[in-house]
Each structure stands twice: as structure tokens, then as C-alpha cells.
Amino acid sequence: MTGMEQSERGRGRPRDRAIDDAALRAARELLVEVGWERLSMVAIAERANVGRPALYRRWPSKTHLVFEAVFAWQDAPTPVLESTSTREWVHRSxxxxxxxxxxxxxxxxxxxxxxxxxxxxxxxxxxxxxFGRPGVASLEELLRAEDRPAIDAQAIMTLIIGACMVTSLAGGSPAVTARLPELVAGKEVEGKEKGGGPGKVPRPQR
Amino acid sequence: MTGMEQSERGRGRPRDRAIDDAALRAARELLVEVGWERLSMVAIAERANVGRPALYRRWPSKTHLVFEAVFAWQDAPTPVLESTSTREWVHRSxxxxxxxxxxxxxxxxxxxxxxxxxxxxxxxxxxxxxFGRPGVASLEELLRAEDRPAIDAQAIMTLIIGACMVTSLAGGSPAVTARLPELVAGKEVEGKEKGGGPGKVPRPQR
Amino acid sequence: MTGMEQSERGRGRPRDRAIDDAALRAARELLVEVGWERLSMVAIAERANVGRPALYRRWPSKTHLVFEAVFAWQDAPTPVLESTSTREWVHRSxxxxxxxxxxxxxxxxxxxxxxxxxxxxxxxxxxxxxFGRPGVASLEELLRAEDRPAIDAQAIMTLIIGACMVTSLAGGSPAVTARLPELVAGKEVEGKEKGGGPGKVPRPQR
Amino acid sequence: MTGMEQSERGRGRPRDRAIDDAALRAARELLVEVGWERLSMVAIAERANVGRPALYRRWPSKTHLVFEAVFAWQDAPTPVLESTSTREWVHRSxxxxxxxxxxxxxxxxxxxxxxxxxxxxxxxxxxxxxFGRPGVASLEELLRAEDRPAIDAQAIMTLIIGACMVTSLAGGSPAVTARLPELVAGKEVEGKEKGGGPGKVPRPQR
DNA sequence: TACTAACCGAGACGGTACGTCTCGTCTTCCC
DNA sequence: GGGAAGACGAGACGTACCGTCTCGGTTAGTA
Structure with a gap:
């Protein structure tokens, strides 16, 4: 925040911010349409109506561009989940x-x-x-209140993230997906299950 | 017809299994040395002392080849885990x-x-x-014996694979890793959830 | 052992003469259809309903096969042209x-x-x-009778063959083609031309 | 018509003419060294120190490249033969x-x-x-001046090219080769065939 | 107002991998 | 042993993309 930006900035034509946005947007769109593997710089440049050198002037490689496109675009940072029990927290998470x-x-x-x-x-x-901190902190409190080791918070988080990742990438039948929270929430499976609460076993559909 | 389907088998020179092995081995080695991105079919062919067409005769793409190479289904097709309880099965898996x-x-x-x-x-x-099939079958039997839904077999597999994937790629402290099997296996298996303990009623925290 | 011819001829299954014929016929057909450049051994084998090794057993290379296909198939050796003048000979040739x-x-x-x-x-x-000898001999006689050097016989032959080759390979309008014999026959263009004899300019047909 | 066609020219980096020259030169050299059959685009690219895509950017196929390489239209586009008579033109050509x-x-x-x-x-x-056009135009003028049909220009060109092709590929004694121009030029050129002159009866040369 | 440095699109460049094709040989079964 | 089927190593084909480099032209801010 010093005065550096003057001597750095003012010389020559300034870069067009609109190009950054158009490129990042194009990258996101193409990522969804054709996937990471078939994503090419020329395709990004064409969709953004931009020359390829303009991209390389801003990002040193395709990887850098795509990473910024995907991650510098967080509209909502991991909401903290308010829950009254581990079970509820797991289901919500x-x-x-x-x-x-x-x-x-x-x-x-x-x-x-x-x-x-x-x-x-x-x-x-x-x-x-x-990513994990805020949610994990609240989970740790719940666990402590239930006399369970706080270390389980990260383990549960690992299970949730891993299961969702596998389901997202390799598919998985809805019947299986529906059982996952219950298995992780664990424990009071038979104790409280009766009342048809959130733990009710979903009917497999296929 | 005259039983022509028999003569379909032995026609022409049979494929050389040694080429399969050499290619898969070369793929594994190169994968470790240069990574997925810089892994090329020509490099695999050269290291395996094999022509490129011989690779394309066996696998339709680099992905298929590497897929088989890293999961090596051929020599050890996901060993069936002999276990006497779901708990034991989960730990072994x-x-x-x-x-x-x-x-x-x-x-x-x-x-x-x-x-x-x-x-x-x-x-x-x-x-x-x-990948999942053989083990899942044996797990389903165990689950049935313990009066749990068979669909949990795939769900448990999903949890295990996902957790291991996250741990492998995103790291994870040994303390957390060590808790994972226990969380998936559940606690009620032997003691049927005694009483009082952590399963009682979740206390609201906040 | 007794006669050599036994060990040379009678050992094993004799080659199937029909395969030679089928292969040569297939080569000729394909040559016409796709040309020399795109002619492939596998295509010949397929059209002849023959295995590729059977071809290589008979001819050491594609070139040898095709040459035999084309040149061991002369149904009519260069007819001798009976003519009464150089002019007529040139036109007929x-x-x-x-x-x-x-x-x-x-x-x-x-x-x-x-x-x-x-x-x-x-x-x-x-x-x-x-190829040239028989026709050239008769032309030399005609030339001598017209007080022209005998060496012109080969030269005229060269012009005829060359012109036909160029026309055949690179195309050429009918109007041009029609003028060629007259130009080679030469000389008495205006002297004897009048009578509408063989020197009459052919009408272009397309 | 605002003159937009002007701006069409200079867009993008201009092609490097040195690459054209290097490629054509490499093609000529390799042609002599290994022949047409074993001539490959990759070999041309390597010898010319040029990327393969640069070749395909310029010529759609090996044939097109070699075609230009051997006839070298670019630097000496079939020199127009300045001549005062058909006879002279034919000899020079x-x-x-x-x-x-x-x-x-x-x-x-x-x-x-x-x-x-x-x-x-x-x-x-x-x-x-x-290839033929420039010379043919000047020949047509000469023919017109001598009251001969202009169509003969292409016919004469055909005779010349054909004869040279045959001589080049199938050989031919020098004595025969030497007679060719005279036969094509015809004798009546200057004396209008009337009598005596050189057009009368060709003297055997050698 | 004029200068000038950095920008801009278009597109050529060397390099490299892709997946397909053909060649001529080799190997296996069947006759 | 001949024959058909087909795998094999070698290597050319033509395409696509990468990241860099010229082009000619534009667009600020500074002089």
C-alpha cells in the first residue's frame, strides 16, 4: 500500500480488466462443458473473444488460469452449521x-x-x-458434550468429504447415497431411530 | 449352425501376455517418475519395448491403460476379505x-x-x-447376519474409499486416520450400545 | 532317399495356383480403382480372399506383386503397323x-x-x-523411301510415346490432342493436305 | 467498399519465407538421396530445421510440397522465351x-x-x-504471325514435355535426342515449304 | 499536442502427443 | 507342410494443443 503503484501502473496502456473477467468466465463455462482434460487455451480465448497472448500476459499457464477461475470465485464461504447434536450436524453437513x-x-x-x-x-x-475449521469447531463442541473425543470431528469431516467426493466423481445409486449420513452419524441407530426422525431409512429406488 | 463359435477362439496369433505386463509395469513406473500429465503412450511403448499399436490394440486410451495399471486387477483382483463380523471386515478393508x-x-x-x-x-x-464387487458381496452376508440392510455394504465401501482418497491426497494426521475405521464400523456391534453412554440424548449446545 | 524332385515338390501341401491368379486380378482391379499410391497389400488380400502371408510367400514385396500383375498380362504384343507412308504410319501409331x-x-x-x-x-x-523395335523397323523403311534419315524413326516414336504419356497422365483438351499427329507427321502439311486425306484435322469431340 | 480489404493483409505474424525456401531445398536434397518412396514429411522438417505443422500450413500434402520443390515456380517462373520464330522458340524450349x-x-x-x-x-x-502458360502465350503470337493455328501452341508444348520426359526416364541415344527439336519445329517455317531450302529434305546429321 | 510504452487481436513458430494406418514378419491353429 | 487369421515392431501420417514470438494497430498517461 505504499506508493509503488504509481511507477508500476502508469506507464503504457493499462490492462483491460474486462479481459480478466471474460477469460475467467469462459474458463468456468468450458470447464463445466468439456471437463478439465479437454479444456484448451485456444478455446478459452475464442469464447472470451480475446487473443491468446492476452491470457499468457496474465497467467503463466493454463493451470494458473483455471485455478483462479475456480477458486477466486467463492460467493459464500462455508456456512457455519448450527446444530443441537452430532447427529443433526452430520446430516446437515x-x-x-x-x-x-x-x-x-x-x-x-x-x-x-x-x-x-x-x-x-x-x-x-x-x-x-x-475450509474445515469453522464447521469442525462447532462439531468439536457437540462431540465434547456427548463425551466423545474431539479428534472425531476431523475424522467425521474426512468421511463426509470423501464420501461426497466419491459419489460426485464416480457416481453412486441414490439408495446408497441416502444411507451415508446415517452410517456416519452412527451410534444411536436403534436408540432413537423409531420416531421417524431424520434417520429414517430412505427407500432404495433402484 | 455347425458350431463355428468354437473356431472363433483360436484364430490368428494370440496376443502376447508379456506385452500386457510390460506395458502396465512401464505405466506404473513412468507415472511415479513424471506424473500423469507428462505420461505419454509413446513413452510407455518405448520403456516396455513394445510398438504403439500393440498398446492401442489392448486399451482404447491412455486412461484405460493407466486405470488398469494402477488398480492391477489382473494379478490380485481385490482380495476377498474373510472376516467374522462387520467390524473386522471394515478394519481390514x-x-x-x-x-x-x-x-x-x-x-x-x-x-x-x-x-x-x-x-x-x-x-x-x-x-x-x-473394484468393489467381490468384497462387497462378502460384506453383505455379514450385514445380513447382523440384521442390517444389505445396501449398507456399498455405502460402507463408499465411506472407506472416500476417506482413503482424501487422506491420501489431502493429507491427514495419523490420529485422525486411526479413528476412521472405528467410526465406520460403529460401536454397537459387540456391546449393543450398553446404555447411558454417549448414545443417550444429544444435549443442545448453543 | 531317391529322386530329388520328391523332396522339392511333394513335401507338404502344394501352393494353390488359384491364389496367384486371385491376387494378381485383385491387384489389377485395385490399381485401376484407387491408383498406385493408395494400393495396399491388405486391400489386395481382402479382395482376393487370401491371407497376407500368402502374398509375401509368393512375392517379396508389394512392388514385385504389382509389377507381375501389370506386365505379365500382355494379351497382344505391339501389332506391326502396315502403312504406305510416314504420314499414315504416324497417324496410325x-x-x-x-x-x-x-x-x-x-x-x-x-x-x-x-x-x-x-x-x-x-x-x-x-x-x-x-516394344519399339517391330514398329520402328517398318517406319525406317518408309523414311528411307522418302529420303529421310532412319534415325528419325526412334525420334518420332519418342514424340508419340511422350505426347500420349503426357496426355494420359496430365489430361489435355481434345482439340490439342487432335493436332498432335499432324504436327509429328509434319512436312507435307500444305503440299498434300488438300485432298482431305488422313491429314484432315479431326474435329474436337468434347 | 471502405477499403477493409487492406487491413486483411497484415493481420497476424507473417509467414517466414525462409521456411518455404528451407523446406523446398530439403525436399529436393532428400529426393535425390532417398527417392520419392522413402521421402517423408518428418525428414523434410528435420533437415529444414522446421516444425512439421509449418509444412502442413503451407502445403496440403507431400505431393504438393514436392511438386513445388522440383518445379521451383517461385524463383524462376518458367522463363519466357524471347524468340523471333517458332523454330527458334521450339529449339530454346x-x-x-x-x-x-x-x-x-x-x-x-x-x-x-x-x-x-x-x-x-x-x-x-x-x-x-x-508451368506451360507463360511460354505458350509467346508461342501463340509467333504462330499467329506465321499463319498457323494458335491451338498448336499447346500441342507443341505437349510434344516437347512428353519427349523430354521419355528421354529423361527411359533414356535415349544422343543422336535421337538431337533430332527431336527439328522434327517438332517443322521445316517450312522460314521458306514456307516452297522448295529447296532447309525444309526440303532433312539432311541426316550424325 | 505529441510522444511513448504497454496493451490488443491475429496468427505463425518449434515442439510434442495423439490415434490411425500400412508394411513386412512372426506365430498360432486348422487342414 | 500350406493356408487364414491376426499380433508384432517400426514408423509415417495428419491433427491438435502448448507456450512463445512477431506483426500492425490502439490506447492511455506523460511531456
Missing amino acids: FAYTAELFNRPEVRAALPGLMASLRDHPDLQSALWKE | FAYTAELFNRPEVRAALPGLMASLRDHPDLQSALWKE | FAYTAELFNRPEVRAALPGLMASLRDHPDLQSALWKE | FAYTAELFNRPEVRAALPGLMASLRDHPDLQSALWKE
């Missing part, structure tokens, strides 16, 4: 996470995200802190 | 799956493979049929 | 040669023939002796 | 064409080129238009 991972743009971006997670351990910890 | 997903070649291939799954629906169903 | 070079199988085979002529000087002299 | 068809690269390429002509009709017409 499952619903939210499943919806998130089944958005077409997330489905398209997931593999790339995972590849970068694997290759950049710093992103791994960042992910857990940023 | 977790151990096996975690080991599988932490092999370097699987870690290298997984994201790219998942990106390609979108374009190869046949692999999507193959994943479930070939 | 042009008609015959043009017809020959416009046969589809000759058009298809010509380039290959020329390539082998270029590469095998012995074929060159053989060609002139076998 | 024979000399030029004979030299052209005896260049090693032309001898190497001709048969393969002719085989490919069948599949590339555009080259067939190009051959007549680009």
Missing part, C-alpha cells in the same frame, strides 16, 4: 457438502484441485484450516 | 484400501484418472463393478 | 498408342513402370528393343 | 525443358509425382496453368 460437490463446476475442478493438493503440502494444511 | 491409495503410482494417477472418468463412463461403472 | 496409354490399367501402372525404368538401365534398352 | 527434366531431383520425383497426380486434380490443372 452431508446435505451441504453433497450439494457443493455436485455442482458442475466443482465436479470439473476437483481433480485439478486434488492434484495440486497432493503436490503442495502447504495447501493441504491451508485447506483444513480455511 | 480400511487397511487394504489405505495401503492401495498410498502407493506412489496410485497417488500419481488418481487426480488425472478422475478427470478422465468424465469422458469414459465405461470406466465409471467398471470402477464399481470390478 | 498415334491412334494405337493413345488408346493404349489411356487404358485405365496402363494409366495406373505407368508411374511405377517409369520409376523402374529410371532405376534399371537394362530395362531401358530392353524396352526399346521389345 | 527443348533445351530448357530437357535440362529441367534431367535435374536429379526431377528425375527422382517424377514417377511418384505422376502417381499422385491422379489423387490431386488441382495439381493437374496447376501443371498446365502455371
Whole structure:
């Protein structure tokens, strides 16, 4: 925030912000339409009505562009789930996470995200802190109130995210998907189940 | 007809199984060395001392080849886990799956493979049929013996695979990893959920 | 053992002569249909209902097969042209040669023939002796009778063959083609032309 | 008509003419060294230090490239022969064409080129238009001045090209070759065939 | 107002992988 | 042993994309 931006900025024609937006938008659209593998820079440039060098002036590679397109676009940062029990928390979290991972743009971006997670351990910890933290904190409280170890919070989160990821990427019958929350919520399966609450076993449809 | 279907089998020179093995081995090695992105069919063919057409005769695309290479269904088709209870089955399956997903070649291939799954629906169903099937069958029996719905078998498999995938790619502390099997196996298996304990009534927190 | 002919001839199954014929016929047909460049052994084998190895057992390469197909199939060796003047001889020879070079199988085979002529000087002299000799001899007589050098016989032959070759391979309007014999016959263009004899300018037909 | 057609020219990076030259030169060299059959686009690209796409950007096929390479229309587009009579024109044209068809690269390429002509009709017409056209126009003038039909221009060109092609590929004694121009030029050119002159009876030369 | 640096689209460049094709050989079963 | 089927290594084909580089032309801000 010093005065650097003056000598950096004013020389020559400034970059057209509209190109950034058009490119990112085009990348998101194409990601959904053709997938990560068949996404090409030339296609992005054409859809955005932009020259290819304009893209490379802004992002050093296709990967960088797509990553910004997907992740610098968070309209709603992980809502904190208000719940009164672990069971409820798990069901709500499952619903939210499943919806998130089944958005077409997330489905398209997931593999790339995972590849970068694997290759950049710093992103791994960042992910857990940023993405998981708020929800996990509230879950930990619930667990403590139920005399269960706080470490289960992250484990439950892992199960939920993993299951939603697999379902999103490799498919999975609705009957199976419907059983997942109950299995993770676990425990009082027979204790409270009777009353037809949220734990009611959904009818398999196929 | 005269039984022509018999003569259909032995016609022409049979394929050399050694080529299958050499190609799969080369794919695994290269996957670890250069990663999915820079893995090419010509490199596989060269390392395996094999012509490129011989590869395309066996696998319709790079994805199919790598898919088979990393999951190696041929020599050890997902060992059937002999267990006496759901709990034991889950623990064993977790151990096996975690080991599988932490092999370097699987870690290298997984994201790219998942990106390609979108374009190869046949692999999507193959994943479930070939990979999960044998173990799931034995699990279903155990579940039936414990009066639990058979559909849980696939759901449990989903939880295990998903959790191992997340752990493999996004990291995860050993303390968390160690809790996963227990959470999936559930607690009521042997003690039938004694009483009082954590299962009683969830107290509202906040 | 007794006679050598036994060990040479009688061992194993004798080759099927019908395969030779079918292959050569298929090669000729395909040559006409798709041309020398796109002619492939697999196509010949398929059309002849024959395995590819059976072809390689008989001919060491595609070139050998096609050459035999084209040249071991001469049904009528260069007819000797009986004429009473150089002019008449030239016109008749042009008609015959043009017809020959416009046969589809000759058009298809010509380039290959020329390539082998270029590469095998012995074929060159053989060609002139076998193909040109009979006609050239009669032309030399006619020339001598008209007080022209005998060497012109070969030169005239060269002009006729060359012109027909160019016309056959690269096309050429009928109006042009029709003028060729007159130009080669030369000389008495205005002297004897009047009487509407064979020198009359043919009408272009298309 | 606002002059937009002007701005059409300079768009994008202009093609590097040095690449055209390097590719054509490489094609000529390789043609002489390995022949038409074993000439490959990749070999041309390598020798010319050029990417393969750069070749396909310029020529739609190997045939087109070699066609241009051997006839080299670009730097010396069939020199117009300035002559004062048909006779002189024919002699000069024979000399030029004979030299052209005896260049090693032309001898190497001709048969393969002719085989490919069948599949590339555009080259067939190009051959007549680009190769024969300029000279034929000047010849037509000469013919008109001598009261001969203009159509003979193309016919004479056909005779010259054909004779040179045959001589180049199938050989031919020098004595025969030397007579060719005289036969095509005809004798009546200057003396109008009347009597005595050189047109009377051709003296045997050698 | 004029200069000038950085932008812009179009498109050529070298490099490289793709998946297909054909060649000539080799290998297996069947006759 | 001949014959058909078909796999094999080698390698060319033509296409697509990557990331870089020229082009000629535009668009600010500074002089």
C-alpha cells in the first residue's frame, strides 16, 4: 500500500480488466462443458473473444488460469452449521457438502484441485484450516458434550468429504447415497431411530 | 449352425501376455517418475519395448491403460476379505484400501484418472463393478447376519474409499486416520450400545 | 532317399495356383480403382480372399506383386503397323498408342513402370528393343523411301510415346490432342493436305 | 467498399519465407538421396530445421510440397522465351525443358509425382496453368504471325514435355535426342515449304 | 499536442502427443 | 507342410494443443 503503484501502473496502456473477467468466465463455462482434460487455451480465448497472448500476459499457464477461475470465485464461504447434536450436524453437513460437490463446476475442478493438493503440502494444511475449521469447531463442541473425543470431528469431516467426493466423481445409486449420513452419524441407530426422525431409512429406488 | 463359435477362439496369433505386463509395469513406473500429465503412450511403448499399436490394440486410451495399471486387477483382483463380523471386515478393508491409495503410482494417477472418468463412463461403472464387487458381496452376508440392510455394504465401501482418497491426497494426521475405521464400523456391534453412554440424548449446545 | 524332385515338390501341401491368379486380378482391379499410391497389400488380400502371408510367400514385396500383375498380362504384343507412308504410319501409331496409354490399367501402372525404368538401365534398352523395335523397323523403311534419315524413326516414336504419356497422365483438351499427329507427321502439311486425306484435322469431340 | 480489404493483409505474424525456401531445398536434397518412396514429411522438417505443422500450413500434402520443390515456380517462373520464330522458340524450349527434366531431383520425383497426380486434380490443372502458360502465350503470337493455328501452341508444348520426359526416364541415344527439336519445329517455317531450302529434305546429321 | 510504452487481436513458430494406418514378419491353429 | 487369421515392431501420417514470438494497430498517461 505504499506508493509503488504509481511507477508500476502508469506507464503504457493499462490492462483491460474486462479481459480478466471474460477469460475467467469462459474458463468456468468450458470447464463445466468439456471437463478439465479437454479444456484448451485456444478455446478459452475464442469464447472470451480475446487473443491468446492476452491470457499468457496474465497467467503463466493454463493451470494458473483455471485455478483462479475456480477458486477466486467463492460467493459464500462455508456456512457455519448450527446444530443441537452430532447427529443433526452430520446430516446437515452431508446435505451441504453433497450439494457443493455436485455442482458442475466443482465436479470439473476437483481433480485439478486434488492434484495440486497432493503436490503442495502447504495447501493441504491451508485447506483444513480455511475450509474445515469453522464447521469442525462447532462439531468439536457437540462431540465434547456427548463425551466423545474431539479428534472425531476431523475424522467425521474426512468421511463426509470423501464420501461426497466419491459419489460426485464416480457416481453412486441414490439408495446408497441416502444411507451415508446415517452410517456416519452412527451410534444411536436403534436408540432413537423409531420416531421417524431424520434417520429414517430412505427407500432404495433402484 | 455347425458350431463355428468354437473356431472363433483360436484364430490368428494370440496376443502376447508379456506385452500386457510390460506395458502396465512401464505405466506404473513412468507415472511415479513424471506424473500423469507428462505420461505419454509413446513413452510407455518405448520403456516396455513394445510398438504403439500393440498398446492401442489392448486399451482404447491412455486412461484405460493407466486405470488398469494402477488398480492391477489382473494379478490380485481385490482380495476377498474373510472376516467374522462387520467390524473386522471394515478394519481390514480400511487397511487394504489405505495401503492401495498410498502407493506412489496410485497417488500419481488418481487426480488425472478422475478427470478422465468424465469422458469414459465405461470406466465409471467398471470402477464399481470390478473394484468393489467381490468384497462387497462378502460384506453383505455379514450385514445380513447382523440384521442390517444389505445396501449398507456399498455405502460402507463408499465411506472407506472416500476417506482413503482424501487422506491420501489431502493429507491427514495419523490420529485422525486411526479413528476412521472405528467410526465406520460403529460401536454397537459387540456391546449393543450398553446404555447411558454417549448414545443417550444429544444435549443442545448453543 | 531317391529322386530329388520328391523332396522339392511333394513335401507338404502344394501352393494353390488359384491364389496367384486371385491376387494378381485383385491387384489389377485395385490399381485401376484407387491408383498406385493408395494400393495396399491388405486391400489386395481382402479382395482376393487370401491371407497376407500368402502374398509375401509368393512375392517379396508389394512392388514385385504389382509389377507381375501389370506386365505379365500382355494379351497382344505391339501389332506391326502396315502403312504406305510416314504420314499414315504416324497417324496410325498415334491412334494405337493413345488408346493404349489411356487404358485405365496402363494409366495406373505407368508411374511405377517409369520409376523402374529410371532405376534399371537394362530395362531401358530392353524396352526399346521389345516394344519399339517391330514398329520402328517398318517406319525406317518408309523414311528411307522418302529420303529421310532412319534415325528419325526412334525420334518420332519418342514424340508419340511422350505426347500420349503426357496426355494420359496430365489430361489435355481434345482439340490439342487432335493436332498432335499432324504436327509429328509434319512436312507435307500444305503440299498434300488438300485432298482431305488422313491429314484432315479431326474435329474436337468434347 | 471502405477499403477493409487492406487491413486483411497484415493481420497476424507473417509467414517466414525462409521456411518455404528451407523446406523446398530439403525436399529436393532428400529426393535425390532417398527417392520419392522413402521421402517423408518428418525428414523434410528435420533437415529444414522446421516444425512439421509449418509444412502442413503451407502445403496440403507431400505431393504438393514436392511438386513445388522440383518445379521451383517461385524463383524462376518458367522463363519466357524471347524468340523471333517458332523454330527458334521450339529449339530454346527443348533445351530448357530437357535440362529441367534431367535435374536429379526431377528425375527422382517424377514417377511418384505422376502417381499422385491422379489423387490431386488441382495439381493437374496447376501443371498446365502455371508451368506451360507463360511460354505458350509467346508461342501463340509467333504462330499467329506465321499463319498457323494458335491451338498448336499447346500441342507443341505437349510434344516437347512428353519427349523430354521419355528421354529423361527411359533414356535415349544422343543422336535421337538431337533430332527431336527439328522434327517438332517443322521445316517450312522460314521458306514456307516452297522448295529447296532447309525444309526440303532433312539432311541426316550424325 | 505529441510522444511513448504497454496493451490488443491475429496468427505463425518449434515442439510434442495423439490415434490411425500400412508394411513386412512372426506365430498360432486348422487342414 | 500350406493356408487364414491376426499380433508384432517400426514408423509415417495428419491433427491438435502448448507456450512463445512477431506483426500492425490502439490506447492511455506523460511531456
